[in-house]
Amino acid sequence: MDDKLEKYWRRLFYMKSVAEPTSLDADTIEYFGIFSIDEPNVAAQKRWYIYYGLRLERLKVLERIRKKYGNRNVREIFQIATFSGVGFHKVVREYFSNLKWFTSRNQLEAPLNSYYNDERLVKTVSDLHNKEQKRIFDYIMIQHAWFERYNDQKPPPAKH
Secondary structure (H helix, E strand, C coil): CHHHHHHHHHHHCCCCCCCCCCCCCHHHCEEEEEEEECCCCCCCCCEEEEEEECHHHHHHHHHHHHHHHCCCCEEEEEEEEECCHHHHHHHHHHHHHHCCCEEECCEEECCCCCCCCHHHHHHHHHHHHHHHHHHHHHHHHHHHHHHHHHCCCCCCCCCC
């Protein structure tokens, strides 16, 4: 089934066909995730660190963040495989900056009177991810409809 789908997508998006099936390498999948940062000296402040990258890069980011904020103060609350980590990172940053949050590169900081906590943030980011997936699905379905309409391979009608 995967081979048929891959062949069809290659035809649909005008990509070169490959002779052998492509294997899935887990290290080439991009991930998007969120670390919750708890600072004991500033209890009222809510701060999160968002990241994207490959699996190996994720471990480096985790090590760097834990070194900066301490092992006990950093925990991962969300991780998901995504089509484009850079694009989804931009979507999340824009969404929260429109809510008047402080967004600096990879950090999200909620205003002091914000009702956001870890669960609410995860729910919001999950909803944003579902919208992004729907947008990609809609694009593929539009391409599919166009392809079916203009590449109909029916033989011409027989002449009597």
